[in-house]
Amino acid sequence: MKVKMKYLLILAxxxxxxxxxxxxxxxxxxxxxxQEVLFGINxxxxxxxxGGVSFKLGSRIGDNLFQFFNLELANVKNPxxxxxxxxxxxxxxxxxxxxxxxxxxxxxxxxxxxxxxxHQGVQIxxxxxxGPSIGLIAPxxxxxxxxxxxTVREQYDPAVHQSRFNVLGPGRLFEGIGDSEIAxxxxxxxxxxxxxxxxxxxxxxxxxxxxxxxxxxxxxLMPTTExxxxxxxxxxxxxxGFRR
Numbered sequence: 001m002k003v004k005m006k007y008l009l010i011l012a013x014x015x016x017x018x019x020x021x022x023x024x025x026x027x028x029x030x031x032x033x034x035q036e037v038l039f040g041i042n043x044x045x046x047x048x049x050x051g052g053v054s055f056k057l058g059s060r061i062g063d064n065l066f067q068f069f070n071l072e073l074a075n076v077k078n079p080x081x082x083x084x085x086x087x088x089x090x091x092x093x094x095x096x097x098x099x100x101x102x103x104x105x106x107x108x109x110x111x112x113x114x115x116x117x118x119h120q121g122v123q124i125x126x127x128x129x130x131g132p133s134i135g136l137i138a139p140x141x142x143x144x145x146x147x148x149x150x151t152v153r154e155q156y157d158p159a160v161h162q163s164r165f166n167v168l169g170p171g172r173l174f175e176g177i178g179d180s181e182i183a184x185x186x187x188x189x190x191x192x193x194x195x196x197x198x199x200x201x202x203x204x205x206x207x208x209x210x211x212x213x214x215x216x217x218x219x220x221l222m223p224t225t226e227x228x229x230x231x232x233x234x235x236x237x238x239x240x241g242f243r244r
Contacts, residue, residue, distance in 0.1 A: 034060045036068075036203065038241030044211070046076050046233040052102075054237060064112040070129055072104040076213075076231055078221040090169030092142055095222050097156045099138040102213065104187050106131035116195070123195040123205075128188075133213055135183035137220075141171025158224050185215035185229075201244060207237040 040054040052074030058066045077100075081093050108129025116123040139155040145166045146152060153171045161167070191209025214230040221227055 033200075033243040036066075036241055036243040038203065038239045040207070040237040040239035042072070042074065042235055042237045044074070044233040044235035046079070046231055047074060048077065051075065051235065054239070056239070056241070058110065064115075066110045066112075068108050068110060068127075068129070070104075070106040070108060070131075072102070072106065074102045074104065076100040076102050076135075076219075076221075078225060078227070080222060080225045084164060084167070086167060086169050088168055092167055092170045093140070094142075094161075094164040094167060095156065095158070095224050096140045097223050098219070098221055099136075099140055100183075100219050100221060101136040101138065102187075103134040103136070104131055104213070106187070106189070108189075110193075123193075125193045125195075126191070127193065127207075127209075128190045130188040131186065133185040133187045133215065135185060135215055135219065136180050137183055138180040139176040141175045143168040143171060156223075183215045183217055183219060185213060187211060187213040201242060202240075203243055204240050205238075207235075207239060209235055209237075211235055 036056070036058045038054075038056040038058070040056065041050060042052040042054060043049070044051040052072055054070060054072045056068055056070045058068035061067050078096070081096055083091050084094055085091055106129040108127055110125050110127035112123065112125045114122070114124045141153050142156055142161065143151055143153045144161050145168055151168060153175065155176060189209050189211040191207050193205055193207045195203050195205035210232070211234075212230070212232045216229070218227050218229045
């Protein structure tokens, strides 16, 4: 299923390059706007329940063509991460050494394929975007029992924390954030959007896409498993915003 989605989105990106032809197929109507501001919540195959958030600012540069600036903040995970519960009822990830928070400023183009009427229907568009990635590698702390009376909170180390049954829970919120490292890279995405809504000035919809991201070095999320410097994912973003 993921493979089929990947090739479908690659085809969509190829179609984006031929936007003058596609623009002729769009339905005429008075649902026109020149600027939009959108906010989104993301779910992807490299993230948790909520993979990240986004902010998008778009403007018209042609009859059916828009340019946009997008900013994404995402939590990138290793696919082998598994959550466990302790005897104290806490939830933690055994073997995880670091978080990876990705900051993705992007520039992109979006072409409208089908317009919707002002108060009904669905609008469909294709988009592509590219930009740099700034990765914040923050240590993941756990609370670990050394014996019956002594516990420590420290970053996971496979040479020290060998038993997951000795883990009492995760560290404190943002603990160790001051020891974070920076990784630089780049990202690109291709997507299709489906927009709904009954009001001309508001928009609600979903973006379905494929994202590729790479960094200049390997990111040690889990030291005992295979780590990567290139990440790819299929995602969807629920968004809401305003137009004028």
